[in-house]
Amino acid sequence: MRLRIVLAVLAGLAAVVAVLAGVWWFLIRSEADPATEPLAFREATPTPTPAASTGDTPSPTAGAGGATGDFTRYVIVPEHPDVEGRTEAWYLAGETLARIGVPSTAKGTTSEVSGEFFIGKTGLDPNNVSRVVVKLANLRSDESRRDTRVREALEVTRYPEASFTIEAIEGWPGEIPEGQDVKVTLVGTMELHGVKRTLEWETVARRRGNVITALATTKFRYEDFDIPVLNIAGFVSVEEEVTVQIQVIAVAQ
Template structure:
């Protein structure tokens, strides 16, 4: 009897060990394929300029191509539109224009991660008059939004109500006076006040903007923090998601050329 009990006990122990190993492997697989935090870097003017310049010998970005000197306000005056031809858009090589979001979440058994969603389907224009940006109008197709994990895509679009409101927009409400450095081709930091419309709700926002003229391209990166609740957006949910922050960062990388 003792021998049988020992065999049964040994069998139960082996089963428990196998179950534990399987659970560990499943947890690792879920982390690796679904929720590991390999989110792309936040937008950066330096990175965007590097992509635009490529192997160009003109690495300082201080002049329009072929101008042979510094620019002037007259050189900037006019309409600039989003360049949809230059660069590529994907999460491995986002070298073109795109708009997206970043948001922190807490996952069961994993901890804190950052979810990122982006789309390269962006269009729009800005107008420069002398030393002022007088208009900015941007339009984004949110229905083409993808995230750093494809299994999140559907939930993210549902949360943003893209089937009902496929388009997000930003419109400048106050003119922006450009620093003198802008017309010299140097990097500048400015703020853009405007109305952001997402999921059918419009809220005033202030974007922190870094920009520089590189050859014939106006390179712009911009970020602003928003609250999902201000736009009546409910955070996506899943069994493994313990919490999602209400605050999210909206980010843009825009390559603008003369219209």
């Protein structure tokens, strides 16, 4: 009799776990893949090109600085009529259902991204600061409990922003030819959760006219920035490394 009771209890627990796993898999589970290219430009509408009047001076090529080697200031904007999509930043965190080992990838996104960068044929302007700033309080995923844990772990009341100050561009070819993608590595200082560390961001950029779209990707361990590894009520465990991506639209000023 006792054996039957024990077996019944175990079967009941297994059923509960299966139900919870099913609920998590279908309702909470996420499956997000990293982006691989910058935002696309909308199909261009042909417009007549006015004849140049005597004395007209060609404008500098965007993404390449001025014709004399000057630097161009680019400001990050939320949206642009020529671009499909908007400026955003997000994290991709690997999660696993405790005891069962069912993996997934969670994605939390915010559109509160701002900043500017100064670039020319030789690279960054050494006399101006190129920086991207992301506000963290409104990071949103598909699960409110996860969002609460993220805000708590990041201590967003105390540290409301993350920033990346660009200090070098590796592999910069001198310009972004229109219609082509350029791959570079941005090197600089990431400040997150009150901690500063040097990070590299693998970046792909493209240009049309005076508009640049770019996608930057980096990875780091939570402990690098003194962030506790997240979990949801002990039910879902999170991998120790997180991927962060930022897609921006920037306009030459």
